[in-house]
Amino acid sequence: MIETGDLAVPAATVARLPHYLRALLDLQSAGVRTTSSTELADVAGVSSAQLRKDLSYLGSYGTRGVGYDVASLSTVISTALGLGSTHRLAIIGLGNLGHALANYSGYTTRGFEVVALLDVADAVVGTRPSGSLAVEHLDDLEQVIKREAVTMVVLATPAHAAQSVAERVIAAGVREILSFSPVALQLPDDAVVRSVDVAGELQILAFHAAARTATRSVG
Numbered sequence: 001m002i003e004t005g006d007l008a009v010p011a012a013t014v015a016r017l018p019h020y021l022r023a024l025l026d027l028q029s030a031g032v033r034t035t036s037s038t039e040l041a042d043v044a045g046v047s048s049a050q051l052r053k054d055l056s057y058l059g060s061y062g063t064r065g066v067g068y069d070v071a072s073l074s075t076v077i078s079t080a081l082g083l084g085s086t087h088r089l090a091i092i093g094l095g096n097l098g099h100a101l102a103n104y105s106g107y108t109t110r111g112f113e114v115v116a117l118l119d120v121a122d123a124v125v126g127t128r129p130s131g132s133l134a135v136e137h138l139d140d141l142e143q144v145i146k147r148e149a150v151t152m153v154v155l156a157t158p159a160h161a162a163q164s165v166a167e168r169v170i171a172a173g174v175r176e177i178l179s180f181s182p183v184a185l186q187l188p189d190d191a192v193v194r195s196v197d198v199a200g201e202l203q204i205l206a207f208h209a210a211a212r213t214a215t216r217s218v219g
């Protein structure tokens with residue numbers, strides 16, 4: 001369970017909340033004002049029983065016969081996700097992936113702002129990958145984190161650099177890291193690290209593909 005304010009929410013539910021929020025924002029922009037658990041579950045790609053159970057952890061049960069008010073449920077989920085205020089991101093490592101991440105335009109609508117870019121390479125420091133922010137040197141990490149009031153870090157360095165950079169990030173007071181580096185980071189217990197591993201996800205798909213082929217050949 002993850003404690004958030006007065007609520008205790010299972011980690012698996014927390015992981016699904018962004019999907020519900022995105023589904024609600026899609027419905028909202030399509031002009032939908034109320035939605036049923038079946039409709040919302042369909043858009044979010046889960047079963048309606050799962051959706052109702054997840055939302056019950058937020059104290060949000062909907063109204064029988066009417067369903068969920070799209071705007072208020074969006075607010076409930078945004079608040080639970082701590083999106084009431086904008087999170088200030090620093091991206092570290094501005095190679096291929098870091099460039100793509102720096103140029104992603106979808107942060108602001110979802111409560112995030114990229115406020116700093118850092119790298120070690122002379123060829124990269126001083127450039128403006130997204131056209132606005134200049135890349136600063138990692139030597140200045142602690143000052144940059146303080147100056148920009150950074151609250152989250154996105155790590156896109158090579159694997160060999162990730163642990164030491166992450167340790168500096170934590171020592172500078174940031175607790176949340178999204179890591180793309182293919183390495184298990186060893187950090188204090190109060191640090192929260194989410195790792196994104198596209199190749200690992202593809203391997204899971206490969207497992208399913210192999211399992212399907214094996215089932216077919218048995219059948």
Ligand SMILES: NC(=O)c1ccc[n+]([C@@H]2O[C@H](COP(=O)([O-])OP(=O)(O)OC[C@H]3O[C@@H](n4cnc5c(N)ncnc54)[C@H](O)[C@@H]3O)[C@@H](O)[C@H]2O)c1
Nearest residue numbers: 093094095096097119120121157158159161181196197198
């Ligand atoms: N998670 C995924 O699905 C996924 C997908 C692609 C890449 N990756 C990983 O993301 C990372 C970046 O990949 P890429 O293709 O952008 O690599 P890249 O080599 O193009 O870029 C890495 C950047 O990090 C910088 N760097 C090196 N050491 C640093 C340090 N100590 N501090 C700050 N910056 C530093 C380099 O100067 C370079 O600009 C790699 O670890 C890669 O394995 C993960």
